[in-house]
Amino acid sequence: MNEPRPPRDFTPDPAAELEAHEASWRTETRGPYLQRHPERKEAFRTQALKWDIKPLYTPADLEAVGFDYLKDSGFPGEYPFTRGNNPNGNRSQLWTMAQVTGFGRGLEWSKRARYLLDQGLQGLILEYDLPTTNGYDSDNPLVAGEVGRAGMALDSLEDLEQAFDLPFDKLKYLMSVCNAPQPINLAMIIAALEKKGVDPKDFVLHIVNGILIEYTCVGRYIYPPEHGMRIAADCFEYIVRNHPHWQPISIIAAQLQPARANPVQEMAFSISIAMEYIDAMLARGFDIDTIAPYFHFVINVDMDFFEGVCKLRAFRKTWAKLMRERYGATNPAALKLRYMSSPATASLTLQQPLNNIGRLAIMATACALAGPGETMTTPLHDEAHALPAEEAIRVGAAIQHIVAHETGVADTIDPLAGSYYVEALTKKIEDEACAEIDRIKAMGGALKAIEQGYFQRVLGREQYERNRDLETGARKLVGVNHLVAPEEKRELEIWRLDDEMEQTQIEKLRQLRARRDNPAVEAAIERVREAARSGANLVEPCLEAVKLYATHGELCDALRDVFGVHHADSQTVGV
Amino acid sequence: MAKTPPIRILLAKLGLDTHTVGVTVIAHALRDAGMEVIFSGLKQTPEMVANTAIQEDVDVVGVSSLSAGHMRNIPMLARLLREKGGGDKLLIVGGVIPEEDMPMLLEAGVSKIFTMGADTRDIIAYLQAWRAAQAVAAPAS
Numbered sequence: 001m002n003e004p005r006p007p008r009d010f011t012p013d014p015a016a017e018l019e020a021h022e023a024s025w026r027t028e029t030r031g032p033y034l035q036r037h038p039e040r041k042e043a044f045r046t047q048a049l050k051w052d053i054k055p056l057y058t059p060a061d062l063e064a065v066g067f068d069y070l071k072d073s074g075f076p077g078e079y080p081f082t083r084g085n086n087p088n089g090n091r092s093q094l095w096t097m098a099q100v101t102g103f104g105r106g107l108e109w110s111k112r113a114r115y116l117l118d119q120g121l122q123g124l125i126l127e128y129d130l131p132t133t134n135g136y137d138s139d140n141p142l143v144a145g146e147v148g149r150a151g152m153a154l155d156s157l158e159d160l161e162q163a164f165d166l167p168f169d170k171l172k173y174l175m176s177v178c179n180a181p182q183p184i185n186l187a188m189i190i191a192a193l194e195k196k197g198v199d200p201k202d203f204v205l206h207i208v209n210g211i212l213i214e215y216t217c218v219g220r221y222i223y224p225p226e227h228g229m230r231i232a233a234d235c236f237e238y239i240v241r242n243h244p245h246w247q248p249i250s251i252i253a254a255q256l257q258p259a260r261a262n263p264v265q266e267m268a269f270s271i272s273i274a275m276e277y278i279d280a281m282l283a284r285g286f287d288i289d290t291i292a293p294y295f296h297f298v299i300n301v302d303m304d305f306f307e308g309v310c311k312l313r314a315f316r317k318t319w320a321k322l323m324r325e326r327y328g329a330t331n332p333a334a335l336k337l338r339y340m341s342s343p344a345t346a347s348l349t350l351q352q353p354l355n356n357i358g359r360l361a362i363m364a365t366a367c368a369l370a371g372p373g374e375t376m377t378t379p380l381h382d383e384a385h386a387l388p389a390e391e392a393i394r395v396g397a398a399i400q401h402i403v404a405h406e407t408g409v410a411d412t413i414d415p416l417a418g419s420y421y422v423e424a425l426t427k428k429i430e431d432e433a434c435a436e437i438d439r440i441k442a443m444g445g446a447l448k449a450i451e452q453g454y455f456q457r458v459l460g461r462e463q464y465e466r467n468r469d470l471e472t473g474a475r476k477l478v479g480v481n482h483l484v485a486p487e488e489k490r491e492l493e494i495w496r497l498d499d500e501m502e503q504t505q506i507e508k509l510r511q512l513r514a515r516r517d518n519p520a521v522e523a524a525i526e527r528v529r530e531a532a533r534s535g536a537n538l539v540e541p542c543l544e545a546v547k548l549y550a551t552h553g554e555l556c557d558a559l560r561d562v563f564g565v566h567h568a569d570s571q572t573v574g575v
Numbered sequence: 576m577a578k579t580p581p582i583r584i585l586l587a588k589l590g591l592d593t594h595t596v597g598v599t600v601i602a603h604a605l606r607d608a609g610m611e612v613i614f615s616g617l618k619q620t621p622e623m624v625a626n627t628a629i630q631e632d633v634d635v636v637g638v639s640s641l642s643a644g645h646m647r648n649i650p651m652l653a654r655l656l657r658e659k660g661g662g663d664k665l666l667i668v669g670g671v672i673p674e675e676d677m678p679m680l681l682e683a684g685v686s687k688i689f690t691m692g693a694d695t696r697d698i699i700a701y702l703q704a705w706r707a708a709q710a711v712a713a714p715a716s
Contacts, residue, residue, distance in 0.1 A: 130591040130642075134618070142620065145644045146591050219593025219617055259596060350691070463596050464603035471694055480692070570614040573595055575586065575602045 018060055030055070047304035047475065048262035048466075051428070057420035065427040072317070072427060076413045080320040082313050082426070084371040085336045089413030090404075095368075096375040097400045098123070098340070099393065109152045110165045117166065123173035126163075127151035128185075133220040135181050135560075137553030139506045147502040154178075154185070155509045156551045160192035168198045175206040175250070179214050180222040182207060182235045184555045187542035206247035206296075209235050212273045212446055213252055215566070216455045217259035219573075222556060225451050227563035231538060233280040238539040240281075240291065247296060249277060254300040258346040260462040263302075263311035263429055267318060268436035269455055270297060272446040275437075278327065279445065288327040292334030299373070300344040301366045303359060306425055309416055312341065312370035314430040322437075339373040345383065351479035351488060356381035357395060364403045368410050376400060453571040460574030509551065516549040524548050525558045532562035582706055584635040587615035587624040589652070592642035597670060597691070601637065604695035610702070621648055625655035628664060635702065636661075640670040646679065653684030665705055669693065 044053040054061075074080055077087025086092070113124050128151040131143035137155050138147045147153050152163060178185035186207055193200060211228040214221045221228060232249075239248035253261075253270035261269060274295050281291045299315060301308030319337035323329040343363030348356040360378055367376050378399055380392040404410050416422045443449045450456070469475040476482040524545035531541045538559075545555060584605060586598050595617070602612045613631050615624050628636045636656065638649055645668070653666055668680060669689040677688055686705075689698055 134591050142618075143591060145647055146642070149643065217595070219595065460599045460603065463599045467600040467695070468604075471696065568617045570602075570616075573599070573614065573617060575595065575599045575612075575614040 015060065015063060018058060022056075022058060022060065046307050046425075048260075048302065048307055048462075049264060049429075051425075057424060059420060061420050061424040065424050065431075067423055067427055072423070073417055079324065079335060081316040081336055083414040083417055085316065085338075085373075086371075089371075090368070090410035091413070094404050094410060095341075095372040097397065097404075098375050098377045099380075099396055109163045113163075113166055113171075117170045122170065123175070124171060125175045125177065127177050129153050130220070132552060133178055133180065135222040135553065135556030137509060137551050138502065139509055140553060144502070147505050151177075153505050154188065154552055155505065156512055156549050157188055157191050157195075157546050158508070158512055158549065160188050161195060164192050164196055168196060168203065171203070173204045173206065175208065175247075177208045179208060179211045180220055180228065180231075181552060181556050182209050182211070182231055183238075183538040183542045184546065184552055186235050186238065187539055187546045188552070190543060191547050200243050201245070204246055205239075205243070206250065207235060207239070208250045208252065209248055210250060210252055210255075210273075212276060212450060213255050213270075215450045215568075215572070216256065216269065216273075217459060218255055219568070221566050221568075223559060223563040224566045225447055227559075228566070229276065229280060229447055230535075231559075232277065233284065234538045236277065236281060236291075236294075237284055237286075238537055240286065240294065248294055250296045250298060252298045254298045254342060254344070256459070257300045257302060257344055259459045260466050261459055262462060263307050263314075264432045264436055265458060265462070266299075267311065267315055267429070267433040268440060269446070271318065271322065271433070272437055272440040272449070275322075275441075276446040288323065288329045289331035289334050292323050292327070292329050293331065293336075293338070295338065297337065297339040298342065299339050300342050300346075301363050301370070302344045303347040303363065305362065305366050306422065307429075308363065308366045309370040310422060310425040310429050312367070313414075313417075313422075313426045314433065315339075316371065317426075318430055318433055318437075321434075340375040340377060341367040341370075341372045342377045343367065343379060345379040348379065348381065348383065349477065349479050352485060353382045355479055357399070360396070360399050361402065364399050365407065365409060368403050368407075369414075369416055371414065451572075453574060456572055456574030458574075463574075512549055512551070521545070521548050521550045521554075525550050525554060528555055528558045529562055532559055579706070579710065581609050581611050582635060582702055583611045583613070583631070583633040584637055584702070585613045585615060585624070585628050585631060585633040586637045586639065587619060587627075587652075588617050588639055589619055589621060589624065589648040590642060590644045591618060592640060592644065593617050594639075594641040597641065598639035601639070601669065601695060601698065604699065605702075608699045608703075610699075621652035621655050624652055625659050625661065628656060629659050629661045633664060634706075635665040635667065638666070638668045638670075640668060640672065642671075645670070645672060646676055649680055649685060650683035657684070665702075667701075669698070 045051060046053060073082045076084040076089055109126070116124060129148050130146045130150050131138055131140065132151070132154045136143045138153050153159065176185060176189060189205060190200075193203070209232050211221065211232050212225070215225050215228065223231070236248040239246045251270045251274050253266050256266045256269055278288070278291060282288065299312060301312065316337045320335040323335050329335060343360050347359055347363065360381060364376065364378060378396040380396045382392045409415065440446060440449050443452070443454060466475075470477060470481055473481055479485065524541070527541045528538065528545055531538050542555060586602055588595070588598060598614070602614060605612050613627070613633060615627055624636065636652070638652065640649065649668060656662060656664060656666065666685050667687045667689070668685050671691055672680065672688050680688060687701060
């Protein structure tokens with residue numbers, strides 16, 4: 001470092017020589033060609049970021065962004081992890097190939113889960129219906145028609161006892177997606193596992209616990225954001241203290257993408273959200289090296305191949321730098337971005353669904369090339385049309401195997417590194433995302449930005465602009481505004497209301513309320529209110545209450561009494 | 576000649592359906608076309624939307640529906656609008672509406688249904704044509 005090496009090259013100024021050569025290429029070689037063959041578009045831009053794409057990238061572009069191999073790329077398994085988390089890439093083992101499948105209706109969950117476990121799966125994802133995720137019991141008049149529709153109806157511990165009629169020697173991992181009522185949901189799962197005699201050490205519960213994404217774009221919130229954040233931190237803390245090998249958080253950046261976040265926004269918003277959780281946990285006395293390894297992300301790769309590849313590379317690097325430079329983390333596990341990658345469902349079209357198989361293969365290839373994370377999931381090509389057919393499930397799994405075994409992309413580590421375009425774009429995405437992270441920090445962090453509707457307004461603008469690009473034809477989408485099949489009949493799968501299923505669930509709830517020890521339930525619910533007021537961790541009192549069969553909606557109401565409810569208006573939805 | 580006032584429209588989401596991309600795109604497009612757009616907020620009941628429509632004195636109510644609740648919620652909204660004296664407001668619907676449900680919704684008082692993927696320029700044209708027809712039928716005093 002201190003002693004300058006003798007120049008290896010006798011060319012006086014390689015940069016100047018390159019520039020001169022490129023200038024002559026532009027005028028002598030490319031210029032005359034362009035005269036005869038004008039370009040097919042007025043401008044070439046990346047799909048989501050709308051950054052200009054040059055016709056050619058050369059070492060000069062790396063020079064221009066100040067690219068330094070050791071500092072910016074380094075080596076796999078080493079800081080800053082641009083070239084991947086695993087020191088041997090995918091050569092020792094492939095990523096875990098997973099698939100998210102719908103579970104149909106609540107009462108069938110256990111049956112469906114058994115079937116999947118019999119197929120050799122060890123992990124399951126439990127999704128709940130909208131009444132549950134919005135904090136209502138099945139008999140609330142506001143939720144009529146929604147019971148058991150988008151997932152399992154969860155009114156009381158009784159429902160989970162039925163759902164958990166499963167061989168727990170086979171089930172090793174369960175992800176639960178119930179953000180706003182998280183402490184109640186966590187308590188119910190713990191109580192149900194206890195009843196089944198499952199040793200929590202033998203099993204991993206992963207709660208998504210992602211309330212800030214709900215306020216940003218998904219909408220399944222209940223309480224005002226600051227209380228939502230406190231609830232999330234209570235659950236995080238409870239797990240770290242009581243079941244340290246469980247997973248207390250997953251930041252589903254992939255949910256920002258259907259809301260049209262571009263790669264910079266997706267990275268900056270989701271990392272800022274993670275920082276809000278980190279700051280909350282640091283304030284509770286934890287240190288960064290203990291909590292950072294708990295963070296887990298789900299990241300989509302969209303159809304713009306290079307935006308997707310470079311986003312994943314920049315994401316790993318930005319996380320590592322943030323943890324080391326801003327938070328002072330030293331634990332190697334704290335510096336590594338843990339994530340699951342997935343082709344983007346939002347890139348699939350309703351029209352001509354078979355085309356989606358091609359799209360999925362391209363996006364899965366991009367994931368594999370950029371580093372797929374610990375796990376890759378693939379959505380199914382006909383998701384918009386029907387319950388996943390067996391063939392779609394088979395094709396979805398086959399796509400990952402084709403990418404892994406037939407293309408060779410997994411056989412060397414981070415093979416796109418060193419491409420002038422890829423490195424320049426990776427660096428630019430990183431720089432822009434870091435600048436946006438700083439802007440959000442200056443606003444007071446993700447929570448403040450969400451309260452003021454900043455994320456929502458930015459996404460609203462993107463939604464409008466990207467739709468306009470499709471309407472004006474500025475962006476071509478096959479089957480939608482290009483190569484449209486005029487006679488195509490769209491077959492949408494529409495859930496029909498099933499009043500009988502709903503009535504059965506309501507009747508079950510009514511009987512439970514008549515049967516349980518109501519004064520004891522009321523006292524337990526009051527203790528939840530007290531904890532909410534005093535700032536004590538909410539999980540413990542919720543655990544006592546759910547064991548007495550206090551219902552999900554009753555406990556959500558108890559927290560409404562203390563926290564109030566969040567009203568989303570035009571500003572905070574971004575409409 | 577007096578300038579025609581801009582069309583005032585309430586865009587609404589009913590029930591627990593919180594898919595907002597469609598309604599956001601429409602809101603931006605209608606505003607760009609010079610209309611006054613009011614958003615109901617999320618998790619609204621038909622009653623709440625009918626009240627807002629009347630209080631805000633809108634010309635048009637547009638419901639965005641991406642859940643199965645449309646056969647229950649939308650006729651109820653149409654009835655409440657009539658009962659509360661807002662029967663003259665134009666009621667339009669957009670989103671995921673299966674073809675077989677359309678006659679019943681049109682019967683219940685919905686004037687026009689735009690299904691998923693509808694072009695915002697068609698929606699704007701429809702509203703402008705409706706306003707023009709109104710002006711012919713009842714010239715401003």
